[in-house]
Amino acid sequence: MRLILLLCCSLAQAGEAVVTIDTTTVIGPVNRLVLGGNLQSEPASEEHSANRGGGIWDPERRAPVPEVMAAVRRAGITSLRYPGGCWAHYWDWRLAVGPVEQRPQRRFGVPEFLTVCAELGVEPIITLPDFLPAAEEAQVFAELAEYLRSPVGRNTTGGADSAALRERDGRREPLPVLRFEYGNETFHGGHHDFGELFAGHLERRTPVEYIQRFHTVRAAMRAVDPAVLIGAVLDNDLSDPWTPWMREVITGVAKDADFLITHLYYPIVADADAAGLPIPAVFRAAFTAPRQMERRLNDLRSLIRSTAGRDVPLAITEFNANFSLREPALRFSLGAAVMSTDLTRMLLEQPHIDCAHYWQTLDSYWGTVATTGPALRVRPAHLTQALLHRHLGSERLACTVACAAIESDGGWGVLPARGTAGDAGPLGAPRPLNGDWTIGTLAGASATVVGDTLRIELHDGGKELDWYQASKIVGVERADRWRITAEVRTQGLHTSGVQLQVGDVRGWEATKSVALSEPVTAAQWTTISVDYLPLHDTTAISVSPRRRAAREAGVIEVRNMQMQPWRERSLGTTPELSVLATRHDAKLTTVVLINRRLDAPLPVRLTGVRARQVTAEVVTGPTVDATNEHGEVVRLVPLSTTKSNDDITLILPPHSVAGVRITLR
Template sequence: MNAAQLILPALCAAALSLGAAMPRITVDAAKPVGPVNPLAFGANIEAADDRGIFDRPFSAPINPHGVAQGEGTWDPAANRPHPGIVRKLREMRIGMLRYPGGCLAHNYNWKQAVGPLSERKDWKFGIDEYIRLCRELDAEPIITMTDYALPAEELPKHMAELVEYLNAPAVPEHPWAMKRAAWGNPEPYRVRYFELGNESNHGSHNLVPRRHYTPEEYAAYFRSCAAAMRKIDPAVQLGIVMEPGTGELHDSPWNRTVLEKAGRAADFIVVHFYAPRIADQTPQEALAAVLAYGDQVELRLKNYRDLARTLTGRELPLAMTEFNIGSTGNKPYPWRFSYLAGLMNADLQRIWLRPENGMLCANYWQVINGYWGSFVSNDKGEITLRRAPVSFIETWGKYTGSELVETGLENIPRREAAAVPGLAISRGERMQSPEAAGEAEPGAVSGKGFPEGISITANGAGEIKIRFDNFDGRSAYPEFAELPRPEHIPQGDAFSYLISFDAKYTPDRPGERPSGAVGLGMVDSRGWEKTASAVSVPGIQAATEWKHFTGKYQVLPDTPGSKVLLRVEGVSAPLAGTAEIRNLKFAVETQPVFPAYRTLTALASRSADGETLYLVVFNKDPENALKAELKLKNFDAFSGSGVVLTGESPETAADTRPRPVTVTPVSGSFVHEFPAASMTALEFRR
């Protein structure tokens, strides 16, 4: 019996009915609610070389697709964007393009990607080529600034010089702007949006030496770089980076600290949502999870805005510069390419467009090529493979006007959903907040399995010492204690551990900064490889005095237990010193329970001339077609047409071609049936 059966025995039988009344969707074409935000149709393009960041060492061969091809958008032989790719991205209505990537930005030095092509060693797709691509797409650029490519003290000048290159007039007091002009671009580019770092809390991966900001260090980086950039161009808009994940941990220690210490210098908040986390679920279990996700996302967005308002006293918009399903593997299915991922992300697009959600932009990860691409192209700019999500993106591009109009929903059936990682239970009629559920006591501390050069001792009074005797292994994750599942938490219910402790690190050589990162963590007792469930509480190596640490581990609903471990990462020189830990506690907290989710959602817009009305509807019941009355107010439509996207196999990665739909409005009101787990896009003309 799986977790869903334990929690909700009749979960999949039928939607929870709100009564016998037919669902109704009312669109009032005379009531605009705001312009369609073109930046909500954003995309990402990786344009950096990933050597040294993940698995490939710096000595590995250059990846031409990372430095010359613009991830398939650029023709280096003709020195221009591929016309066919530009047409496709314009059809998708791509309104913002993020560059040079996500984690690839850690090691990106923009000065290697400017200047005459003949003088560049490798970079044939650089800053100027990226700006040209944006202009051909009529897309707003947003640049991810490096956080770790240079020593921290050099980054403010480095970033200010990029702003000078991009935005300053070509006059002698701006030498980098003079270079831009000499290289063929005399007018400033006027790039407005910059993201300072990318997921900076997790450090620079495998770069040597590895660097890992504490929240305080990132805040200092942000403040100093922001001041330097604004000195060149006060009009730039700068984004401050939150911790990535599922969006549930909006008030994490990282987020609170960087907002408290640097949020007043920010113009927007950068968030990345990868959820729900789908791994070994059945296709129907995975489909049920992603269909419930949208209702929970809107509260998570509000939580980030509320936190920023509390800590900065300002209203800061959200930049969702990466989002997708929370799945990176290929077994049992490559979920990121699946029909259910395309459907979920299409419903999220509706959320990004709603003005009340406070979105500056939303950038899908990824539209073209790369590990996540919705379609694949070759070096000639020809599309060679379409995956399931691509048609959803195209449909939004075709069936969206220029102004949103009021859309009302009544009598919508609701449906319950079981918890999975990144998704709380959807059950009942009201929201239930998390509650304290006691404390858990770990078993005895054991150093069995610790690698050579690291040892651990405990005095029985809650004090732990960890010795590093010239440890020269690159990384280590030894476990030292175990927490069984709390007996009072029913199997199948999700819960969290609130981790807290005090710690400090003393190097053997006074004043020496450790070459790696040291922290504590928790992992599912079944192991990371099987569950991909873990949490890190980093930064001990930077605590030269006693410092309080906190973290939150969201436990899988079916976990039998959890293990406590030491996390040592990115050691590039022998580590010698002592980490001391005291007051290590694990408070148990229940997960929130969301109301049963709405099975029909919709968004309507109209064309600039008011002659065309668009309506996009999602049926998020995984099993049942739903009939609904569609009522068009202040719009006398004489014809209606559209498309519907459905999939018999939610796990399929095959392209889902839309099927045509024809409707005939009768006196502004008619009944339409929406297939189970579908997206329907309608267009009405008068």
């Protein structure tokens, strides 16, 4: 028997939310490309990804898996991204095409991915590798464009006849692949696995190198087919001020790029936060995050427009709540699903968003549907995606919301949301960063302290040295962030320079919490500054000058270190309810209601609609951190409504997403 959710009015708390819908005023179209997803087909060592695409492909039958395809259809996915995030850094598409027998570790290759897209009727987007040798890139990508887009018999690249290879793979006609990303999160460096990423063993690109390569790659692919669209990778850091990568890449590519790319991952909650994690505070911050991202995306649009003289479409090719900690598995929670639905709602309202892709669709660490085991396991985010899909028309309608608000102290990368909106500012004057230097040893380097100045000598220019062996440790009180400044100068470090590094005293391995300033190479005394956002339980910080791994001998001097607590910019209080109203046709309106209230039901009155018939359903669960990992406790159930004159009343469970279907008189 299906569970019927009946919440009587006696449960309702004071503070009814009133939603006024204008069913005659259309404010914009619905861009369904925002409902994209990610499929992972790398690395080759992961059989479930490389051979099965996370469970959507049966390599023995050489066909899609029907029940998994049905789940993707239920979620309303409109676009699929391939081959999978950071695994694309060194991806070689040539190993993922051709006879299946010759690629036993990549049986879910390019032809299979495009078969899935064709059967689902969704648009593919392909992430190009960003760390191939420079001498190979243009030819490799031109041949990919030819494989996908050229008619059989036309070989313009001077290399392999890639269109003929496509025909041998079973597809004679050119394929409907238009969007390509040049890279994935290139700003953090290339890595073959996450061990390399966390250890900092990365191949680096400067913004200038990336810009040069982007233009080369775009020209090579568009020489094959001028219709292809090539996107450039910006930074994921949406904090204020913009990072140098963000500013330099926009300046270098925005006048030519077909679209620009960023990823949205807030709040940032890692394994180091697990002990004593304050669940209500985390989700208050999470429910505030879409407002912060909306504000910064609009700021980013203004920056792009002022730089390029035009609007350049933005692609959000990964987004999610960044609950990366293993336990508790908040990434699979009802609260994470509520937050990601609200984020999708926000993206649907932005005219400059070209497309967006939830990370990720199937299995792996983040999937909305678990495909391993005797039966599919549907997670809360899949339920909310399916609900949104069913209650999304073709045109957005004007509506207003009057309701109470929630407050949040922020944290985990999210700004505070309390009182009235306000700018960031200092909480006190800068004060000396006192305490003795703790100096470790590193072969090929030495450090001494003379008065207030730390002097570091890097003796061996032929040896790669990563210097961070001197630090000061200081206790800190609660603040939104800490600004650390120092004066530095260098000798001989013309390319590597020195940075200021600040992190939780418990260390990188324990907390994954660190901030780095930009490097300074100047020979004269230069003030350097870095802002550090502490974890919720940070009680002390470690401050170090750092010269990241390089082969360059020279001298670093550091003096006059200071620290200052800062109040973050406040978003102001966050409404308990967000709403998306859309029209399917003259007689059918649907409304999605996202309830941010954590601790009590929320009575809602919809007004302004002359309803003939009303049905509603809601995704709900017992707690905001509830998951379906050990049983189906988060469910999609019918929701009771009452219709009176031009009003519809209902009561939303806490931390829930509801859909209301209204047939008009």
